[in-house]
Amino acid sequence: MTDTASSTPSRPPLPASPASPAGRRPTRAQTIAMAVLLTANLTLAVDFSILNVALPRLGADLGFTVSGLQWVFTALALCAAGFTLFFGRVADLFGRRRLFLIGMALLGASSLAGGLAQDPALLIAARAGQGIATAMVAPAALALMTTMFPEGPARARALGFNGALMAAGFTAGAVLGGLLTGTVSWRWAFLVNVVVALAVLVIGPLVLREPARGTRPRLDVAGAILITLALVALVYGIDMSGHAGWTHPGVWGPIVAALALFGVFLAVESSVREPLVEPALLRRSSVVWGNAAGLLAFATETSLVFLLSLYLQEVLGSGAIAAGLVLGVLGIGTVLGGLMAPRIIGRTNAKTAIVIGLAVQAAATIPLAFVSESRGWLIPLLVLTFAGGVANLVAIVGYTVTSTAGVPAEQQGLATGLVTLSQQVGIALGTPLMSAIVTAAATTALLPGLQVAIGVNAVIAGVAAVLVAAFVRLPHTRGSGTR
Structure with missing residues (x-):
């Protein structure tokens, strides 16, 4: 699939895998593209843990209540998980390269808002923005990797590097958050993303390519709404269990609602011509x-x-x-x-x-x-x-x-x-x-x-x-x- 922005007369689209027979080394262009994608995914992984150590200072500076602090993580988790499947399909329909770049722009903007936040509401909104950006960037970046290399050793190496860096990001996030909080300010846990996003947005359009796209099907709007609501309810219920315990009614209500929504989603998917999730895939x-x-x-x-x-x-x-x-x-x-x-x-x-x-x-x-x-x-x-x-x-x-x-x-x-x-x-x-x-x-x-x-x-x-x-x-x- 080629992003329409890359089909202008001034710069014709390049093939997605110009030189990647399964066992060969990646080309220079592929290496740079992989570096861009890996950097983005590393940043997303860091975001999940970078505020762990900073929470007490952050809460004191912005006036969070003790119970309100949980939303610093919940807002990110709800949006990241709730919208991932939707944006994964959007990437197929409208272009992975385009969605990746839009997601990085949103990550930079929401991180800037978080770094400058002066009250809890704005910071929570910024974390929600980071979660939506994660739901855009993560599947788009992974899809660009899997279509950049043919199935075989080259793709396995790319996914191996991605997995290694993601793991390093989760581990390094807490350490980096502690260092930034102790030496400068917790605000830099947000602001470092702005620098990364700007770099990716400058380099990404020059090196990221994807295969030519054929006929574009319509987006299954009803399915997209149902699966997003189901996933948000499920993750919210699971997240609440960590704070209130599994016996709390606020836990099982969302989980039961999620199961019901999943059932309606499957019924809808079996009746539409162009479903959000192809039954053959499942x-x-x-x-x-x-x-x-x-x-x-x-x-x-x-x-x-x-x-x-x-x-x-x-x-x-x-x-x-x-x-x-x-x-x-x-x-x-x-x-x-x-x-x-x-x-x-x-x-x-x-x-x-x-x-x-x-x-x-x-x-x-x-x-x-x-x-x-x-x-x-x-x-x-x-x-x-x-x-x-x-x-x-x-x-x-x-x-x-x-x-x-x-x-x-x-x-x-x-x-x-x-x-x-x-x-x-x-x-x-x-x-x-x-x-x-x-x-x-x-x-x-x-x-x-x-x-x-x-x-x-x-x-x-x-x-x-x-x-x-x-x-x-x-x-x-x-x-x-x-x-």
Whole structure:
């Protein structure tokens, strides 16, 4: 699909993959384009965690109530997850390059508003703007990557680099936020995005290309509204569970509403001529089970960070900085896993990479269910979390390759929208679920609750590996790695 802006007589469109037979090195133009896309995705990943340390200072400066601070994260999460599938399809219909650039412009504008905010309402609105920008940029950037390279080693390497940088972004965001808050101001946690967005908007139009677009179908407006409302309700209910507990009526009301809206959405999709989500796409086991595996991979590893943070600080008595450094080892492991994944996929296939990744992650997590109050557990914890981080990113890159393999170019935006959605819902779901297990099991002390939750976390990863092995069927393409 070619963005109409790139079809002017002064500069004819270039082919999306000028020199990318599967095993060859990318061209210079592709390298620059990948750098632009990776920079954008790294920035989005950083945004999810950069305000963690800054919240107390930010709240005091702008006059937030304690309960109001949760909306600094909720506004971003709701908009990012709620609009991802919609914008993934919009990217297919109206141009990924165009949507990517519009999203980066919105990211820059909303970040500038957040950096200059003088009251809670404006800051929350800015975070919502960042969430909508994330929903635009993430699937568009991933779709540009998957159409830039043919299925096979080149695409796997690109997605591996993307996974490694995304993992690094989540880890580095908290560190960068702390440094900026402590040395200059929390406002720079927003303002750095403005600089990145400007750079991307200058370079992006010169290097980003996409395949020629054929006949453009109509947008399924009813389906788009229904799925957006359903996802917003679902993420809101999950997010509220982390603050109010799973027994609160404000949790289950939105979740039940989301399920009802999903049902209406499926009914509408079966009756329209040009649905938002092609039924054929959802009949692919690689898409359905691949995304399910991705959701569980994100849910288990991000919630494990939460559980281990509680263990290190509340049971072992470590300070926040010391706990952050210990968990930073897990972050290093995830980066390494993103770089290793393409080799594993090349030697086996994407499905096997998911199974191996989730199985090793489960094996590395289950011993942590036996942690005690002894500080002698620190060294085993470092080793096990590092191994689990490597394995988790192998699974994540594997699911990204699996969920986009064999999907026609004109549906890659929707496919990558599903990939991004599974990531965001997994992140939103994991911590509240584990928190509920800790609360239920910690009848007399925190440690038993943590042990049970970590054990459940490991079991979920192991069961996910079994389900992928049993149900995923890779398409018979070069990119799937089937033999």
